[in-house]
Amino acid sequence: MASSERGVIARHAATVLVGQLAVMAFGVTDTIVAGRYAEGALAALSVGSAIFISVYVSLMGGLQALLPVWAELHGARRTSEVGRSVRQSLYLCAAAIALGMALLLFPAPLLRWTEVPPAMRDEVEAYLQVLAFALAPALLFRLFSTLNQSLGKPQLVTWLQLASLGLKLPLSIWFTFGGAGLPAMGLVGCGWATLVVNYTMLGAAVWLLRSDPFYTGYRFWQRIEPPDWQQLRRFARLGVPAGLSVLVEVTSFTLMALFIARLGTAASAAHQIASNLTAVAYMMPLSLAIATSARVSFWLGAGDATQARRACRRGFELTVCFALLFAGGMAALRWQLAGIYSANPAVVALGATLLLATAVYHFADALQTLCVFVLRCYRVTVAPLVLYCGLLWGLGLGGGYLLAYRGFGHWSAMPSPLAFWLMGALALAVTAGLFIALLLATLRPAPGRPRLA
Structure with a gap:
């Protein structure tokens, strides 16, 4: 039984991972294309992508948090209720789209607050204005993806x-460098390529929902009901803390790019290399966390708390093994990896140094990611949010800023991206330790404890 559960999680995670890596390849493609176009474009991408990822992933986290809801309904075999729940989630998605577009269309206050150099701002703003209109299809497709993950069928996604990767790569190159009558658009071209690909993916998802027999029993295509405020409040109690937690987690990572921008284009370019590789490596623990939480929620919906705890253990074992593998590879191949992104020796040298810190960062990040996803299955969302705020924003981002620009006590300032990565790794390590303790306390069976549903 243990090996069977481990196999189900591994297969689900592997399928999700392949898709997530394809999406992450969008960012890798843009990073390499922008880096080859101009060092300034790579630095501007570092800032622009940090803002977009902060907005998109935070809103996505609120939608991803609905996975346990649909997985429990699936485990309880309440098939027709899945369709109604998905239709209600469209109201939540519409609110997320409106909020996200407003933030991306007007980024100037954030750029001024973080003191992004004025020379970068025009290019960053133009890039984000294009991505603002790519946000709606991205979030709607994420809803489709979360639904399929909750039903244990991530293959179509x-x-x-x-x-979509086969479309994104040539479009990014073409729009950025121009050709065949199209003028070179630089960094903005990467944004237009993303917009085209996102709408293509959403169109394909809608077609599958309408035509694939797998979805027939869920009755998705009924007329949408008026807002069910009771159900939407339940969504909000789960999704809002989860989305805010993701906001804190992601901004503790992405705001580094904005604070590092004042150190110059070489520092920003090296940081972009480290952050891009870290984001790619993160897809493994994210995939395992999605697969594990889907199984835990399935068993909770089926009324088998023991099997749910067993699924959690199997997911944790797999996460530790792969996190060690990825962290070791990142450290051992740091020079080769940095050299893929840039031909500038100074950028490569600094990037390789940063990858030593990101190896530790990744291992801690993997552990806390699995914990927070499983805790959501048990509706534990507020405590992780509080810990994230104090540790990731306070110790990680705030500590990195102090170390980089002011120094700590007898330690003088370290004006380097390394200061942010060192403090970020420390903050994630503490977070992972506390989350593991919280998860163990949550999973511990207690006589008379009601199942959280």
Whole structure:
């Protein structure tokens, strides 16, 4: 039984991982294309992508938090209720789209607050204005992806994501460098390529929902009901803390790019290399966390708390093994990896140094990611949010800023991206330790404890 559960999680995670890596390849493609176009474009991408990722992933986290809801309904075999719940989630998605577009269309206050150099701002703003209109299809497709993950059928999503990569790569190159009558657009060209690909993926997802027999029993295509405020409040109690937690987690990572921008284009470019590789490596623990939480919620919906705890253990074992593998590879191949992104020796040298710190960062990040996803299955969302705020924003981002620009006590300032990565790794390590303790306390069976549903 243990090996069977481990196999189910591994297969689900592997399928999700392939799709997630295809999506992450969008960012890798843009980073390499921008880096080859101009060092200034790579630095501007570092800032622009930090803002977009902060907005998109935070809103996505609120939608991803609905996975346990649909997985429990699936485990309880309440098939028709899944369709109604998905239709209600469209109201939540519409609110997220409106909020996200407003933030991306008007980024100037944030750029001024973080003291991004004026020379970068025009290019960053133009890039974000294009991505603002790519946000709606991205979030709607994420809803489709979360639904399939909750039903244990992520394969269709993965195939769509792989196919989209085949479209994204040539479009980014063409729009950035120009050709065939199209003028070179530079960094903005990467944004237009993303917009085209996102709408193509959403169109394919809608077609599958309408035509694939797998979805027939869920009755998705009924007329949408008026807002069910009771159900939307339940969504909000789960999704809002989860989304805010993701906001804190992601901004503790992405705001580094904005604070590092004042150190110059070489520092920003090296940081972009480290952050891009870290984000790619993160897809493994994220995939395992999604697969594990889907199984835990399935068993909770089926009324088997023991099997739910067993699924959690199997997911944790897999996460530790792969996190060690990825962290070791990042440290051992740091020079080769940095050299893929840039031909500038100074950028490569600094990037390789940063990858030593990101190896530790990744291992701690993997552990806390699995914990927070499983805690959501048990509706534990507020405590992780509080810990994130104090540790990731306070110790990690705030500590990195102090170390980089002011120094700590007898330690003088370290005006380097390394200061942010060192403090970020420390903050994540503490976070992971506390989350593991919280998860163990949550999983511990207690006589008379009601199941959280």
